[in-house]
Amino acid sequence: SQQGEEDPQALSIQEGENATMNCSYKTSINNLQWYRQNSGRGLVHLILIRSNEREKHSGRLRVTLDTSKKSSSLLITASRAADTASYFCATEATDSWGKLQFGAGTQVVVTP
Amino acid sequence: NAGVMQNPRHLVRRRGQEARLRCSPMKGHSHVYWYRQLPEEGLKFMVYLQKENIIDESGMPKERFSAEFPKEGPSILRIQQVVRGDSAAYFCASSPTVGTTGELFFGEGSRLTVL
Numbered sequence: 125s126q127q128g129e130e131d132p133q134a135l136s137i138q139e140g141e142n143a144t145m146n147c148s149y150k151t152s153i154n155n156l157q158w159y160r161q162n163s164g165r166g167l168v169h170l171i172l173i174r175s176n177e178r179e180k181h182s183g184r185l186r187v188t189l190d191t192s193k194k195s196s197s198l199l200i201t202a203s204r205a206a207d208t209a210s211y212f213c214a215t216e217a218t219d220s221w222g223k224l225q226f227g228a229g230t231q232v233v234v235t236p
Numbered sequence: 237n238a239g240v241m242q243n244p245r246h247l248v249r250r251r252g253q254e255a256r257l258r259c260s261p262m263k264g265h266s267h268v269y270w271y272r273q274l275p276e277e278g279l280k281f282m283v284y285l286q287k288e289n290i291i292d293e294s295g296m297p298k299e300r301f302s303a304e305f306p307k308e309g310p311s312i313l314r315i316q317q318v319v320r321g322d323s324a325a326y327f328c329a330s331s332p333t334v335g336t337t338g339e340l341f342f343g344e345g346s347r348l349t350v351l
Contacts, residue, residue, distance in 0.1 A: 155338045166327060166342040212278055216338055222267060222331060223292055224340060226278040
């Protein structure tokens, strides 16, 4: 079964608004990561949160992790048109050092 | 410091031909991962290699697919006798040898189209 399911599948917002997307997973993890992918390009790492952390910030990004619910959220504040991309969560399971399992992603469109 | 380099970026093959995709990890990285992405989907793990060793190939199809990461040169993902269902983007990622943060560094991908 798929590890790391994002919700929603697609999100359309206007510049300046916040974008929130969620990720659920099934197994115990070492860490959870968020990646961004622009159309036709490779993935770019955004932020990593370890299993013993609950919240992490990086610039306009805020990530939360609830290991009891096996869920995470990514918040992008004050969105910009350049934030338009697909966002993927990925989990590193406790028995799979180095190997990441990706979700299907959330497509975010930010309109000027 | 060049990033992960993949080539070719685009590859077209007819059914039954072979596809060879190459990946050079970032300098100083000796862990290489291959992922496959179908349109509108996430990445699916295929194989994890270190120099001269396959560490985890649990995501590789049992037939026609093979991967290697020789002592010298790039990692190669080889698909023999390609079928239309092999059409996808294939991404390579690398990570450092020691003190890894868990972050993977991805290449731009190789997009295979099987006619």
